[in-house]
Amino acid sequence: DGGITQSPKYLFRKEGQNVTLSCEQNLNHDAMYWYRQDPGQGLRLIYYSQIVNDFQKGDIAEGYSVSREKKESFPLTVTSAQKNPTAFYLCASSSSFGGYTFGSGTRLTVV
Amino acid sequence: DAKTTQPPSMDCAEGRAANLPCNHSTISGNEYVYWYRQIHSQGPQYIIHGLKNNETNEMASLIITEDRKSSTLILPHATLRDTAVYYCIVRVADFNKFYFGSGTKLNVKP
Numbered sequence: 001d002g003g004i005t006q007s008p009k010y011l012f013r014k015e016g017q018n019v020t021l022s023c024e025q026n027l028n029h030d031a032m033y034w035y036r037q038d039p040g041q042g043l044r045l046i047y048y049s050q051i052v053n054d055f056q057k058g059d060i061a062e063g064y065s066v067s068r069e070k071k072e073s074f075p076l077t078v079t080s081a082q083k084n085p086t087a088f089y090l091c092a093s094s095s096s097f098g099g100y101t102f103g104s105g106t107r108l109t110v111v
Numbered sequence: 112d113a114k115t116t117q118p119p120s121m122d123c124a125e126g127r128a129a130n131l132p133c134n135h136s137t138i139s140g141n142e143y144v145y146w147y148r149q150i151h152s153q154g155p156q157y158i159i160h161g162l163k164n165n166e167t168n169e170m171a172s173l174i175i176t177e178d179r180k181s182s183t184l185i186l187p188h189a190t191l192r193d194t195a196v197y198y199c200i201v202r203v204a205d206f207n208k209f210y211f212g213s214g215t216k217l218n219v220k221p
Binding site: 102105 | 145147152153154155156157160198208209210211212213214
């Protein structure tokens, strides 16, 4: 079954720590995306990548970093520079001009 | 920079049709309208999309006005499991980026 997998489902971070959220897809999609969702709000674009070894900042990239070394993988690192990282993080992928397929999300909490 | 406007919430009786409106008055000629829904704490799920013609699939129907400035998602027989936040999205033409607004919270009531 083709799909997109995010892990872990829940993640707890101490203040000052970097954490990395995993996103893997086996849909052979070229493009991948990371969104952040706060309670009761819509999704906001963090980073996106159209092709391997290339990525662009979205609307709220500060405090985050990404890499795209493989077509299947697009990990997101939440750095200590992100002042309010507690949120629900969603990864998505798409073919060049198709709809998005979303993962099931990672809920990050700062403790 | 969401390009769509939706009411924040709507109620619908179980078994009745749910009609969810969306305004996208600045849409360009080659930009598609997509609808997704999100059930609490899950990833959004694709429902339907269209350019200018009305579309129907097993989940819903999409009615786009002739001037393309608004659309309506129709769930013909709403069930309790259709309770979710519904997002109307315009796919930006320069690249396949989706901008999500706040969506419409649909409450289906028994």
